[in-house]
Amino acid sequence: MKVRTVEHVADLRRRPGSQRPVRLTVPAEALGPLGTSAAVVPPEGEVDLDAVGEATGVDVVVTGTLRFPWEGDCRRCLQPVSGTVEAEVREVFEPTPVEAETWPLDGDTVDLGPMLREVVLLTLPLVPLCSEDCSGPDPERFPTTVEGEGGADEGDDEAPPDPRWAALDELRFD
Template sequence: MSEHRHASARPSATGPWVIDTRDLGRRAGSSRAYRRSVPAEGVGLLGVIAVPPGGEVDLDVLLESVVEGVLVTGRASTAVEGECSRCLEPLTDEVAVELTELYAYPDSATDETTEEDEVSRLADDLVDLEPVVRDAIVLALPQVPLCSPDCPGLCVDCGGRLAELGPDHGHETMDPRWAALQERFGGNRDNPEEN
């Protein structure tokens, strides 16, 4: 496998999402657990629901050496903020995702026989968890977040929150074809004595 193929996916050895697997070794069955919190501001659906400024993702993962690479299993969790798609009120939620990802060794059979975007790869014995965790969190987030499943939304006439306005909230509407007559003759059609 050429070095060029791996160049675009090369992680930084110092990033908080990156784990060095050299101490794990390549003996199948050896494993090591990692727990860490990593900065993750903006992870999610930007403008809809995402990790807030200063937010972190908590990682609890097990790296296990297997014949074809390093298998990462575990969990990532974080708090997210956004706004309700119906009533536009701010909302917060917790998201937890299960992770299972194989990072193929360079020149392994898996590396040689799969397309670049089909499997993650080790680069210089480093595992970069960020793309996998980001993708998993985005897929777990609701595309249409709601403050509650039965949120009634906003009044189309006044923009008020229907949950706060009450069940008898309404607006008098007049058929525009009759509005011209009322303007011309004035008065209140509900109370003929005022005409």
């Protein structure tokens, strides 16, 4: 899906110090797959940018707020969890961008798409929680079990030694 994320900034660049509102709503699927191992932006979600573009000499600075929905699984109980991220944005667009610091200003246009994608990926929750007091899985419903044979006897507090470490038992330091 191709969505227009290019803003024309010729009017701003003619008058340094001038400002103009930048409002943009982009379907999440237009920015490509947006997710980490723990959280994703649903494809039907929308990324909203409410910002101001300001000319600062040859550069254009975009300052504002980015909002988008996310969903994932709670890191403790693994139940589905979702929410909305609201991130502050302050990005500089310049004719000769510095990699990983500023964005390209191509003539009198800026493409906000790559910047939106990067900010979304950097602000997604890395370890989602359904609530701060989540105690994890219910031990009655999901008891802890040990797989395999030769486990410890009922009364033992220690697990049997790993046979791969048996050679270390014979080591003696005199």
